Amino acid sequence: ETGVTQSPTHLIKTRGQQVTLRCSSQSGHNTVSWYQQALGQGPQFIFQYYREEENGRGNFPPRFSGLQFPNYSSELNVNALELDDSALYLCASSPMTDRNTGELFFGEGSRLTVL
Amino acid sequence: AQSVTQLGSHVSVSEGALVLLRCNYSSSVPPYLFWYVQYPNQGLQLLLKYTSAATLVKGINGFEAEFKKSETSFHLTKPSAHMSDAAEYFCAVSYNTNAGKSTFGDGTTLTVKP
Numbered sequence: 001e002t003g004v005t006q007s008p009t010h011l012i013k014t015r016g017q018q019v020t021l022r023c024s025s026q027s028g029h030n031t032v033s034w035y036q037q038a039l040g041q042g043p044q045f046i047f048q049y050y051r052e053e054e055n056g057r058g059n060f061p062p063r064f065s066g067l068q069f070p071n072y073s074s075e076l077n078v079n080a081l082e083l084d085d086s087a088l089y090l091c092a093s094s095p096m097t098d099r100n101t102g103e104l105f106f107g108e109g110s111r112l113t114v115l
Numbered sequence: 116a117q118s119v120t121q122l123g124s125h126v127s128v129s130e131g132a133l134v135l136l137r138c139n140y141s142s143s144v145p146p147y148l149f150w151y152v153q154y155p156n157q158g159l160q161l162l163l164k165y166t167s168a169a170t171l172v173k174g175i176n177g178f179e180a181e182f183k184k185s186e187t188s189f190h191l192t193k194p195s196a197h198m199s200d201a202a203e204y205f206c207a208v209s210y211n212t213n214a215g216k217s218t219f220g221d222g223t224t225l226t227v228k229p
Binding site for chain 2: 004031032033035040041042043044045048056058090092094103104106107108109
C-alpha cells in the first residue's frame, strides 16, 4: 500500500511569486485535504477536495487554490506569495466511504520559505 | 465553531514517568476527537480517536485518552514514558468522521529525560 507522497520537499520563493505543490493520495483514498502548519503552530485547514471539486474551505484567501485529478492526486497553488506564507504544507488523504474511520493519513509535507 | 486548546506547549518527563498531555475542546455539536504525533521532519500519525463509542480510548504505543464531556476534555496519557515518545503531539476535533476538516491545537512538545 503506497502512502501519501508530496513534492517538492523543500522550496524557496520570493514575494509575489507563485508556487505549486503536489500530492499523491494513499491507494484507495479519494479525498485530499491540505493544511498549512506555520512554525510553532498546529496545522490549519486550507481546503478539501472530493470528486475533483472543492468540498469545504478554511479561512484562507482566494489566492490559495487547488485541483484534484481523476487519479485523486491533488495540487495546491498559491499566487502572489507573501512572507507569512512560509510554512510546512501538509497533504492528507482519507476515504470518503463507509470505510472512513475518521483517520487522516498525512504526507511528510512541503516546506515553503518565502523571502 | 470548533476549537482546541492544548495546555502546555512543552512538557518534560523522566523516562518511566507518567505522561499527561492536556486537551480541551469547544464544539457546538458532539465532537470527534483525535490525537496525532509528529516526529521531526515527518508528517502526522494518528495515535488514537474518539468517535462516540467508549469514552476511554486506547491507541498505539501504549497511549490512551479519556473523553470527558462534562469537562470538555480529551487528555492523553501513558503510564511509563519511553525515550522514543519524544515528539510533538496534536489534539484535533471534527464534527464527524470526515476528519479532513479537523481543527488542530497548537501542539505540545514532549521531552523525555533519561
